[in-house]
Amino acid sequence: MIWPALKVSLLVVSCATALTAALGLALAFLLARRNFRGKELLDAVLTMPLVLPPTVTGYYLILLLGRRGLFGAPLYSWTGWTLTFTWPAAVCAATVVALPLMLKTSRAAIESVEPKYELASYTLGKGELATFLRVTLPLARRGILAGIVLSAARALGEFGATLMIAGNIPGRTQTMPLAIYEAVLSGDDRRAQLLAAILTLISVTALYLTNRLSRTSGAYAA
Amino acid sequence: MTDTLNVRIKLRLTDDRSRRSGRAAAAPFALDLDFATRPGINIIFGPSGAGKTSTLRAIAGLIAPDEGRIAHGERVLFDSAARINLAIQARRVGFVFQDATLFPHLTAAQNVAYGVHRADAPTKAARVDELLALFHVAHAARRYPHELSGGEGQRVALARALAARPAVLLLDEPLSAVDAPTRALLLDEIDAAQRAACIPFLYVTHSHAEAVRLGAHLLLLHAGRVVQQGRPLDVFNAPQGASAVRAVGTENLLGGRIVEQRPADGVTVIELAGARLEAAYNALPIGTQVTVGVRAEDIIVARQRLTETSARNVLAGTIRRIMRTPEQTELIVDCGVELKVSITAGTLAVLDLHEGTEVFLLIKARAVHLAS
Numbered sequence: 001m002i003w004p005a006l007k008v009s010l011l012v013v014s015c016a017t018a019l020t021a022a023l024g025l026a027l028a029f030l031l032a033r034r035n036f037r038g039k040e041l042l043d044a045v046l047t048m049p050l051v052l053p054p055t056v057t058g059y060y061l062i063l064l065l066g067r068r069g070l071f072g073a074p075l076y077s078w079t080g081w082t083l084t085f086t087w088p089a090a091v092c093a094a095t096v097v098a099l100p101l102m103l104k105t106s107r108a109a110i111e112s113v114e115p116k117y118e119l120a121s122y123t124l125g126k127g128e129l130a131t132f133l134r135v136t137l138p139l140a141r142r143g144i145l146a147g148i149v150l151s152a153a154r155a156l157g158e159f160g161a162t163l164m165i166a167g168n169i170p171g172r173t174q175t176m177p178l179a180i181y182e183a184v185l186s187g188d189d190r191r192a193q194l195l196a197a198i199l200t201l202i203s204v205t206a207l208y209l210t211n212r213l214s215r216t217s218g219a220y221a222a
Numbered sequence: 223m224t225d226t227l228n229v230r231i232k233l234r235l236t237d238d239r240s241r242r243s244g245r246a247a248a249a250p251f252a253l254d255l256d257f258a259t260r261p262g263i264n265i266i267f268g269p270s271g272a273g274k275t276s277t278l279r280a281i282a283g284l285i286a287p288d289e290g291r292i293a294h295g296e297r298v299l300f301d302s303a304a305r306i307n308l309a310i311q312a313r314r315v316g317f318v319f320q321d322a323t324l325f326p327h328l329t330a331a332q333n334v335a336y337g338v339h340r341a342d343a344p345t346k347a348a349r350v351d352e353l354l355a356l357f358h359v360a361h362a363a364r365r366y367p368h369e370l371s372g373g374e375g376q377r378v379a380l381a382r383a384l385a386a387r388p389a390v391l392l393l394d395e396p397l398s399a400v401d402a403p404t405r406a407l408l409l410d411e412i413d414a415a416q417r418a419a420c421i422p423f424l425y426v427t428h429s430h431a432e433a434v435r436l437g438a439h440l441l442l443l444h445a446g447r448v449v450q451q452g453r454p455l456d457v458f459n460a461p462q463g464a465s466a467v468r469a470v471g472t473e474n475l476l477g478g479r480i481v482e483q484r485p486a487d488g489v490t491v492i493e494l495a496g497a498r499l500e501a502a503y504n505a506l507p508i509g510t511q512v513t514v515g516v517r518a519e520d521i522i523v524a525r526q527r528l529t530e531t532s533a534r535n536v537l538a539g540t541i542r543r544i545m546r547t548p549e550q551t552e553l554i555v556d557c558g559v560e561l562k563v564s565i566t567a568g569t570l571a572v573l574d575l576h577e578g579t580e581v582f583l584l585i586k587a588r589a590v591h592l593a594s
Contacts, residue, residue, distance in 0.1 A: 124337045139326070
């Protein structure tokens with residue numbers, strides 16, 4: 001009874017975290033180090049899920065990705081497949097709500113890297129990608145790691161948007177927070193307690209790991 | 223054979239750009255440069271705010287000139303007319319920053335290795351070892367930048383810059399954070415590195431000693447322009463024009479008027495507010511208003527009036543003030559006009575000099591620089 005929800009949660013969280021980390025890092029670099037039109041608008045739109053009620057975010061996701069949605073409709077008529085009520089929908093929901101945390105944290109981390117190190121790298125003949133990977137990223141790694149852990153935690157706890165677009169199908173889209181909700185509704189207190197304990201344990205461990213990581217990686221003065 | 227670096231640029235630094243280039247003052251500031259490097263170490267010398275660092279930053283591509291052209295031999299780095307503006311990483315212009323700017327997350331050896339391009343692991347390691355040894359920091363290879371002394375950090379920065387095999391190396395006051403004994407050693411190492419690398423070095427400093435020790439050629443900068451160039455000693459000993467006299471760091475600048483010309487003796491006599499000075503002959507007409515520059519270190523102090531001396535100027539005066547710092551001792555002597563005189567701390571004791579002591583100042587005519 002516990003195992004299916006745990007499995008779905010682990011799958012959704014790992015996919016969403018990987019997606020958030022890659023997407024968030026690229027966007028954070030653009031926002032931190034490039035100037036382009038609509039930059040702050042892009043930042044605002046991507047940060048919206050942080051302040052919107054998750055059900056509203058979920059509703060917008062249905063408008064975009066549902067069977068009759070802006071992108072969902074062409075996808076359905078082309079492939080006959082629709083995202084709603086599948087585990088990738090849960091990944092989408094978790095990614096969208098976790099992205100702002102990754103973006104905010106790593107944008108601040110990248111902005112805190114003094115540009116002089118990047119300039120020094122350029123004068124040594126290194127291009128922008130090499131400089132980002134070998135200078136900016138390592139120097140910003142604490143903040144970036146913190147962003148990844150925070151967004152993983154947010155993805156793990158995601159409830160509202162997931163319910164809206166992925167539903168609550170045991171063994172397929174029912175993540176642990178949804179399973180707790182159902183357990184409480186059906187009066188299964190033992191199951192609710194066990195699930196809550198597991199979620200708490202994972203969250204506390206993640207927090208502990210970040211703290212340790214940022215301590216041992218502090219070999220130099222940042 | 224080293225190619226010449228040709229720089230002909232105009233650059234108006236707005237407030238924003240001044241801030242980014244690390245200039246404290248918000249005053250609008252313009253560079254208007256036209257010079258070519260000579261083989262060896264080229265010194266860029268001038269008072270702070272003259273545009274020395276901005277010159278280097280423009281050559282490296284860290285700031286873009288408004289117009290002009292920068293070329294190294296046949297290679298054009300920047301040309302506003304042809305719309306060429308090579309990226310920093312494509313210029314092959316090395317930069318040694320004032321504060322070393324080593325990557326804090328890499329060891330000394332890794333910092334140097336970062337500069338080495340396209341080499342297999344053994345070749346790269348050998349090159350790193352060679353460069354660390356060249357600058358006598360092999361012992362510090364595994365240390366992180368925060369574990370290095372100022373001198374070691376600057377040596378690693380030099381090794382790293384040369385590892386990238388630049389075509390030109392720019393050094394921005396690399397010794398400003400280094401203690402005096404290390405500074406002398408580093409000067410030798412920089413000199414040796416230039417000879418080994420056979421590329422032009424542009425070396426920014428406001429230290430006369432560093433300029434004379436290293437420089438094959440000196441570009442004197444004042445208010446964003448090259449006001450004089452030549453061998454460092456020649457420029458320091460014979461600055462031409464008022465801004466050159468100021469830029470070489472002449473402590474005594476006095477207004478005066480030419481009152482007598484004695485071409486046969488090779489002297490020109492200038493009357494100041496309260497004294498007369500003889501300068502090396504200068505063909506300006508009598509009556510011309512001039513600025514006279516005398517470096518504080520070019521003045522000799524004596525307790526008695528010397529009669530048989532080659533010094534053309536012997537001025538009687540009184541010590542008004544004695545200023546002592548760990549680096550130097552300076553006197554303000556009133557001899558009709560106030561002159562600043564630089565002496566050693568030992569002289570102060572030996573001659574028993576105090577505020578109020580009457581002294582004689584000896585100045586050679588050649589040390590009196592005229593700027594009309």
